[in-house]
Amino acid sequence: MSFDNLKGVKLNLNELPKQRIQYSSYNPDLERMLGGAREKAEAKEQREIESVALLRSINENTKGLDSVVDLLKNMSAQQEEVLELLKEVLAISASETEEVAEGKYRSVMKKITSTVEDVNTMQTLLGFAKTIYTMATTAAG
Incomplete structure (x- = not known):
């Protein structure tokens, strides 16, 4: 693809129509993904807490x-x-x-x-x- 035919064309960005991008404050797909990730992180943290408690209990019970x-x-x-x-x-x-x-x-x-x-x-x-x-x-x- 050649851009030779565009030589000499000056582009003024101020003359382009302004586009406004609006983001919805609520995106159900994004919320679902983030919610799943949050639940997984909380479950992992809970398993880690329980594992530490179990190891402490084993240590205490076998000393x-x-x-x-x-x-x-x-x-x-x-x-x-x-x-x-x-x-x-x-x-x-x-x-x-x-x-x-x-x-x-x-x-x-x-x-x-x-x-x-x-x-x-x-x-x-x-x-x-x-x-x-x-x-x-x-x-x-």
């Missing part, structure tokens, strides 16, 4: 496990008793209702305080029992 493992390694004299107490503690997690979990929790707490002689062992077992009880009642509630 006593290393002390329980150490306890089993170092307790040769009362190892069988400790294992039985741990089984009872873990049975709390199988409770279907909060009331059942509380009953098992109170029972195992009495056994721990009346059976275990070593203070560190007692503290470890009581802490582990509380963690399991908290997890069980959170899941049941």
